[in-house]
Amino acid sequence: MTSLGQFYPVASPVHGLDPRAKIVATAVLVAGLFLVDSTVGLLFVAVTLMILVALSRIPIRNFLRLLRPVLFIVALTVAFQVFFSREGAIVIEWGFLEVHTGGLWLALFLALRILLLVSAAGLLTATTAPVALADGIEDLLSPLKRVGFPAHEVAMMMTIALRFIPTLGEEAEKIKGAQAARGADFSEGGPLRRARSLVPVLVPLTVGAFRRADELAEAMESRGYRGGEGRTRYRELRFRRKDALALSVTVFILLVGVLL
């Protein structure tokens, strides 16, 4: 069930942080990871990130499952570095293939970096409810309102998009079932035939999505929605001392990582 970025609802110190603190910390971490240029530094960040995951009370198996979708990219990167890098001493020589120590180190380094980037982003979305995430983004973007940037609208669009992913998934399952009952087969033939067999699913799904969007807009307007101006929130965000602390700790970890 859990896929990349799905919210895992448990109570934990990480879940309890202000979403703005978590968003900024993740942004800092993701950008900063590109400044860490030693494997030891990355390992240090990895260990601290593992501690954070433990604090978040997300079962480690669920968290590792987050990483599954990127394993292919990691494997590809590793293969490229191992086989095509020609730095350092030769470890294995087999026909035209040579594996050098430099390549092995670089492969380890890049794999770690990708995994850390995804883990950091995954930890954010797994510990922050989509609505809180959108509220946090809206707040962080609100200074841009002065130059005419529609911060509230962008955040609302994100919330709605996230909210409707499972609904559309359900709808797609239903339509697939209905077409299967009419003899459609989604698993037969080559990639082209399989792509074509999805037309009877995608057309009604798209039509339905537009209809749903219209209905949602009307329902929102009937309930008095008229954009962000003067709109209050049920849950007010509060930036507390622990949030400032969490943010400083992240920056500190990153600095240590860069220096190592």
Place this chain on the structure above:
Amino acid sequence: MNLELRDVHHVYAAGTPFAVEALRGVSLGVEPGEVLGIIGGTGSGKSTLVRHMNLLLVPSSGGVLVDSVDATTLKKSELRRRVGLVFQFPEAALFAPSVEEDVAFAPSRLGLDEEEVEERVRESLRVLGAEDLATRSPFALSGGEKRRVAIAGVLAMGPEVLILDEPTAGLDPATRERLLALIRHLRDAGISVVIVSHDLDEVAEVADRVCALHDGRVRAIGTPAEVFYGNPELAPATVRVASLLKASRPELGDPVRFDETLAALKALPGK
């Protein structure tokens, strides 16, 4: 054909914390040429049950038998042709640029020649009184027209059993009446019909047998008179009126359909 479900259990999301047991041992048969009504509250397992009849869902345990043969051994495409399933709100799956192309989707997958496909499209649209819609876009039709076209799309496969999951939900009375007439017409042509419905009056009108589901189990099954008079809380208005009167007038009998009930009431001697 004879369709039989034997002690069917179904668990959604088995093995996860979200597991839900939707069916807890359902056994029932669909006889050739009968109309079987399935009633039950929301969440009682009606839609899950009918999805097992053409193996869109595979039972977690128990079996589905077609003419005493295990349905899992049949070719899936063959099974789905013989057991036509019309989903709830089937109009949500219309996709082709024109009505006739949409209705042709299922039969053209059966390896029939073009003429035969055309013939079937024409015939099923005719049965549903929708032949004048053939060249229209399915997206430009009214709700009732869309529903009829979607049902024609399944009927065009020439099923031996037709399953309708809440076919009249959200329809106007005229279209509803038309669909009930279709069900009687199909039964007369020897096709079994399974109709899932919340509308007890309509089940009373067309069903030869009724199955009441509750919480994933069969609560009652039998003729409409047996099921409705045995469970007055599940019964349509006709039966509730008749069973109240029966207390003092036992000669009323067990009428179920509107016409029967009316005739029985008129036949009462005295006042």
